[in-house]
Amino acid sequence: MILYDYILSPDAYKIRLMAALVGVKLELRAVDVHPGREHESEALRALNPAGSIPxxxxxxxILTESAAMLVCLARLAAPAWLxxxxxxxxxxxxxxxAFSLRLTDxxxxxxxxxxxxxxxxxPALQAAGTIDLRELEAALTERRIIGQTFLVADRPTIADIACFPYVALAPDGGLSLDPYPSIRLWMRAIRMLPGFIEMPGIHRLHELKPEPVSQLPETV
Structure with a gap:
């Protein structure tokens, strides 16, 4: 498998991460997105008319949407991720x-x-991103109430990988993750998965901070 890749692209990182987690070897071909705009070249538009990476x-x-790539890798090597x-x-x-597309935007x-x-x-992007983070925090808190860490099941799925990179990189856009303990616990769980790989701005440890503690609502 060949991946046209850009090291700072969260969407490309999703695919590198998924491949590492399920044990698929990728042949990486670096694309000069900034400043070269190589993704808009005639050669790459022949592969992807939208001019996007990965x-x-x-x-x-030939796949040009990251969600389809995640499905492909999971179906090929680890169907449980589906x-x-x-x-x-x-x-x-x-x-x-679908929610991950909002995170991208x-x-x-x-x-x-x-x-x-x-x-x-x-400011408008940050305001919309804050709404997204609050929605994700609420959903993950509900999952924790029933004793689960991940978005859909008691194990990670492609849903977690689709959402993880843009959330983890939110501070690059001026959005702190400190107010969201359930999100931070979820990110730690993903970082601890066997085979996890990093990208610039996303590290194995969460900025060396102590593990977040969140008081779950009391159940009646």
């Missing part, structure tokens, strides 16, 4: 994959504006 090629199969045969779990995974947009000096309305 691009995954496996024989005659959530099993439960209809509800499969639907929840699809819902979180809002948290990713704030990061690109703040760190990469791309054009954008930073």
């Amino acid at each position: 691009i995954l090629i496996d024989g005659d199969l 959530g099993g045969n439960d209809v509800a779990d499969a639907a929840r995974i699809q819902q979180w994959l 809002h948290l990713g947009g704030a990061r690109a504006t703040e760190m990469l000096v791309e054009p954008g309305d930073l």
Whole structure:
């Protein structure tokens, strides 16, 4: 498998991370996104007319959407990452994959504006990103109430990998994760998975801070 990759792309990192977690070897081809804009070149637009990264090629199969790449890698090497045969779990995974697009737009947009000096309305992106983080924090807190750490099941799925990078990189867009203990515990759980790999800004340890503690609501 060939991955057209950019080291600072959270979407490309999703694919590198997923491949590492399920034991699939990728041939990485670095793309000069900043400042070279190589992803907009004629050669790469022939593979992906949208002019975006990553691009995954496996024989005659060319994938240009990260969610499809996650499904492909899981189906190929570790089907349990797809959530099993439960209809509800499969639907929840699809819902979180859709939610990850909001994270790309809002948290990713704030990061690109703040760190990469791309054009954008930073306050509006940060406000939308805060809403996303609060929604994710509430969902993960509900999961913890029933004794589970991950978004869909008692084990990680592609839903977790789809959402993880842009959340972990939220501080690059000026959004602190300190107010979200359930998110930080979830990120620690992902970092502890066998095979976890890092990218710039995402480390194995959560900034060497003590493990977050969150008081769960009392159940009646």
